[in-house]
Amino acid sequence: MKSRVLVVDDDTALAEMIGIVLRGEGLEPIFCTDGDGALPMARTHQPDLILLDVMLPGKDGVQVCREIRAESGVPIIMLTAKSDTVDVVLGLESGADDYISKPFKPKELVARVKARLRRTEDPGPERLQVGDIDVDVTGHTVTRAGEKIALTPLEFDLLVELARKPWQVFTREVLLERVWGYRHSADTRLVNVHVQRLRSKIERDPENPEIVLTVRGVGYKAGTPQ
Amino acid sequence: MPGLSSLGSSLAGTLRRKAAKVRLVLIRLARRATHAFRASLRLRIMTSALVMGVLAVAALGLYLSTSVRDGMVERRLEAIDSESAALTANAEEQFQSSVVMDEQQAQQLMSSVAARILQSASTVEAVFLVHPTGTQPQVSDVIIPDSMGTQQRELLTDELRRENSELREREATNEQVMQFTEVRDPVRDEVTPGVVVGTSVQIPQAGPYEIYYVYSLQPEQEILTFMHRVLGTGAAFVLLLIGLITAMVSRQTVAPVTRAAAVAERLADGHLDERLPGATGIDEMSTLSRSFNAMADSLQQQIQQMEELSKAQRQFVSDVSHELRTPLTTIRMAGDVIHAARDQLDPAASRSAELLSDQVERFEILLADLLEISRFDAGAAVLDAEQQDLGDVVTSVVQMAQPLAENKAVPISVDLQRPGNSVADFDPRRIERIVRNLVVNAIEHAEGRPVEVTVAHDAHAVAVVVRDYGVGMTVQEVEHVFDRFWRADPARTRTTGGTGLGLAIAHEDARLHAGRLEAWGRPGRGASFRLTLPRRAGITLNSSPVPLVPDSHEPAVTTDQIPVVHPPTGPQPTNIPDLEIH
Numbered sequence: 001m002k003s004r005v006l007v008v009d010d011d012t013a014l015a016e017m018i019g020i021v022l023r024g025e026g027l028e029p030i031f032c033t034d035g036d037g038a039l040p041m042a043r044t045h046q047p048d049l050i051l052l053d054v055m056l057p058g059k060d061g062v063q064v065c066r067e068i069r070a071e072s073g074v075p076i077i078m079l080t081a082k083s084d085t086v087d088v089v090l091g092l093e094s095g096a097d098d099y100i101s102k103p104f105k106p107k108e109l110v111a112r113v114k115a116r117l118r119r120t121e122d123p124g125p126e127r128l129q130v131g132d133i134d135v136d137v138t139g140h141t142v143t144r145a146g147e148k149i150a151l152t153p154l155e156f157d158l159l160v161e162l163a164r165k166p167w168q169v170f171t172r173e174v175l176l177e178r179v180w181g182y183r184h185s186a187d188t189r190l191v192n193v194h195v196q197r198l199r200s201k202i203e204r205d206p207e208n209p210e211i212v213l214t215v216r217g218v219g220y221k222a223g224t225p226q
Numbered sequence: 227m228p229g230l231s232s233l234g235s236s237l238a239g240t241l242r243r244k245a246a247k248v249r250l251v252l253i254r255l256a257r258r259a260t261h262a263f264r265a266s267l268r269l270r271i272m273t274s275a276l277v278m279g280v281l282a283v284a285a286l287g288l289y290l291s292t293s294v295r296d297g298m299v300e301r302r303l304e305a306i307d308s309e310s311a312a313l314t315a316n317a318e319e320q321f322q323s324s325v326v327m328d329e330q331q332a333q334q335l336m337s338s339v340a341a342r343i344l345q346s347a348s349t350v351e352a353v354f355l356v357h358p359t360g361t362q363p364q365v366s367d368v369i370i371p372d373s374m375g376t377q378q379r380e381l382l383t384d385e386l387r388r389e390n391s392e393l394r395e396r397e398a399t400n401e402q403v404m405q406f407t408e409v410r411d412p413v414r415d416e417v418t419p420g421v422v423v424g425t426s427v428q429i430p431q432a433g434p435y436e437i438y439y440v441y442s443l444q445p446e447q448e449i450l451t452f453m454h455r456v457l458g459t460g461a462a463f464v465l466l467l468i469g470l471i472t473a474m475v476s477r478q479t480v481a482p483v484t485r486a487a488a489v490a491e492r493l494a495d496g497h498l499d500e501r502l503p504g505a506t507g508i509d510e511m512s513t514l515s516r517s518f519n520a521m522a523d524s525l526q527q528q529i530q531q532m533e534e535l536s537k538a539q540r541q542f543v544s545d546v547s548h549e550l551r552t553p554l555t556t557i558r559m560a561g562d563v564i565h566a567a568r569d570q571l572d573p574a575a576s577r578s579a580e581l582l583s584d585q586v587e588r589f590e591i592l593l594a595d596l597l598e599i600s601r602f603d604a605g606a607a608v609l610d611a612e613q614q615d616l617g618d619v620v621t622s623v624v625q626m627a628q629p630l631a632e633n634k635a636v637p638i639s640v641d642l643q644r645p646g647n648s649v650a651d652f653d654p655r656r657i658e659r660i661v662r663n664l665v666v667n668a669i670e671h672a673e674g675r676p677v678e679v680t681v682a683h684d685a686h687a688v689a690v691v692v693r694d695y696g697v698g699m700t701v702q703e704v705e706h707v708f709d710r711f712w713r714a715d716p717a718r719t720r721t722t723g724g725t726g727l728g729l730a731i732a733h734e735d736a737r738l739h740a741g742r743l744e745a746w747g748r749p750g751r752g753a754s755f756r757l758t759l760p761r762r763a764g765i766t767l768n769s770s771p772v773p774l775v776p777d778s779h780e781p782a783v784t785t786d787q788i789p790v791v792h793p794p795t796g797p798q799p800t801n802i803p804d805l806e807i808h
Contacts, residue, residue: 014556021559081551102551103558103590189610217613
């Protein structure tokens with residue numbers, strides 16, 4: 001089955017171009033040209049991924065992202081013409097999984113889209129433990145003492161990546177490559193923001209993390225199972 | 227005795243040390259006082275007012291006491307002069323009217339006359355009748371009262387007696403000699419100022435005798451002492467008053483100045499709404515307040531204008547960015563799609579697709595650089611600093627530049643000196659950009675000769691020098707090398723690409739870190755670029771850990787050597803399972 005990608009962009013030329021590229025990769029694009037229509041479209045068509053422009057008529061991309069994220073964990077990639085720190089961080093904090101700065105190459109777009117769509121299912125059931133958290137990789141659920149914690153697919157992938165090798169310290173660059181699919185070193189703020197978001201959901205005290213630990217000057221590692 | 231001498235020398239040493247310590251303490255105290263004096267306007271005003279006050283009061287007191295004393299003593303001396311003259315006339319009369327047979331009777335007469343004088347004149351302390359020739363006290367001398375006899379030598383000085391004898395020789399018998407002296411009261415053992423008045427009298431059967439009266443100036447002394455006490459009390463009171471007045475006045479004048487200084491400081495700290503109170507009056511202080519506030523208003527207005535301008539420019543940059551980038555993205559993607567399908571096109575269209583793709587990329591880089599520069603100009607560039615090792619950044623940049631270096635057959639070497647020690651707070655994205663720019667530039671201008679990259683550090687700074695031995699630059703070219711769109715040789719550099727903004731951005735990036743980017747070059751000898759970064763924010767750079775101008779103009783490695791990169795030694799973070807967790 002073809003993966004469905006919702007492209008939210010007011011620039012019809014760019015949207016059409018993106019559609020051409022995505023179709024070339026065997027994906028099924030659907031289009032929305034303003035911010036107000038994005039949420040209803042996402043509800044009715046249940047896309048597998050959303051490409052979201054930041055500057056939109058009607059609601060802006062950050063707002064749309066926040067609304068979609070409130071009811072769905074669908075992967076969201078922001079298309080941003082601004083690479084200024086504040087804008088990028090604002091986009092990521094509103095719940096976007098990744099962002100691509102305009103102008104971008106078709107290959108780059110495809111790589112990011114595929115990285116988000118990729119669901120590498122391991123054969124056989126796999127259960128992991130980090131701190132007092134149980135991760136059911138196959139069932140795609142995270143529980144603490146039997147209580148389910150809702151994570152977006154990206155946050156889940158990030159946690160699984162760390163939890164599979166609790167003895168290893170991951171640099172931000174390595175995480176970017178494994179979780180986001182970047183082949184070159186890119187913006188490590190992505191990792192910082194998502195680690196913060198993950199912590200806010202799974203840590204008892206996000207100020208004093210026990211699940212995702214910071215190794216100063218190096219990166220992150222998973223906490224020891226309890 | 228060696229023991230004793232050593233004891234002495236050790237004692238001397240102790241004393242010297244003690245003296246040195248005391249001197250140190252004194253110097254420190256003096257310094258502190260000087261500092262307090264220089265730091266406080268009020269203290270200075272009060273000190274000078276008090277010093278002037280003391281001088282004025284002292285002068286006044288001196289004048290008053292001197293003139294009162296002189297006036298008083300003068301009048302007293304006049305009185306003493308006429309009284310003693312009268313006493314002498316009286317005594318002379320008594321001597322002449324008495325009948326004296328021999329010297330013994332004369333002696334008795336002298337005693338009785340002197341006693342009577344002492345009785346009749348209460349202010350006379352003593353009467354001396356002295357034989358004129360004797361320098362030593364004579365048996366025939368009469369001294370009333372007897373107790374003053376011991377003071378004869380002190381009271382009747384040689385000078386006094388000489389003057390008296392001169393009077394006698396001139397036969398000026400109605401004149402008197404006078405001298406100030408000190409009279410000691412033998413009973414109470416008190417010394418009081420006094421006056422000795424003398425002249426001569428004719429004594430029957432005994433010839434001329436010198437007669438002296440001793441007067442005490444005790445009452446005058448007492449009045450003067452009393453007056454001094456009153457004056458002293460008055461002076462102290464006046465000085466106290468001066469001190470109080472000065473303190474009050476200086477408070478009134480200095481306080482607004484202090485307040486103005488405090489407000490100015492708040493303004494300088496960015497609290498632009500701060501104003502001086504009391505601007506409604508008509509005095510000087512109110513004028514100061516008004517002018518100050520007017521200045522602050524104008525300052526605030528200017529700053530706000532600048533802020534608005536800067537905001538407008540940032541907004542413009544942001545808008546341009548968005549407006550340009552969206553169509554550029556479409557062009558880019560379309561170009562890439564066409565480029566990917568160029569095999570199906572005819573040769574002309576295929577080549578066009580290639581050119582389109584390349585030039586779109588160039589356009590993209592140029593746009594990115596332009597936006598970066600305008601961010602610097604708008605003051606919107608943000609430093610995203612973290613602790614990093616400059617050596618790591620340099621190593622990764624050189625590794626990435628390796629394909630280019632091999633393509634141009636340029637050997638490139640990295641000297642990390644002591645790896646892992648070049649840790650500083652910097653924005654890795656910006657610093658990587660600077661280093662990449664320098665390294666790529668060096669490779670492009672090296673003309674096949676080696677490029678040397680050296681990382682160095684000291685306590686305050688880390689630095690990297692990128693040196694090539696290629697075409698080099700003239701001194702004029704070095705001056706312009708960081709200018710925007712400046713190219714050393716337009717014809718040549720155009721082919722190798724680059725926007726002409728790379729070094730300008732690198733320079734701005736370095737400045738954002740409070741660091742320095744400097745260039746050196748000589749035609750034919752190559753060029754050298756040095757980036758120096760402070761280890762932490764707040765460190766001011768005065769020097770760099772490594773020289774910009776190289777000692778040698780010959781490469782350290784021979785050109786035929788294979789490219790060398792010293793990898794950073796030490797553990798690779800991802801491979802170490804039991805790393806210490808902070």
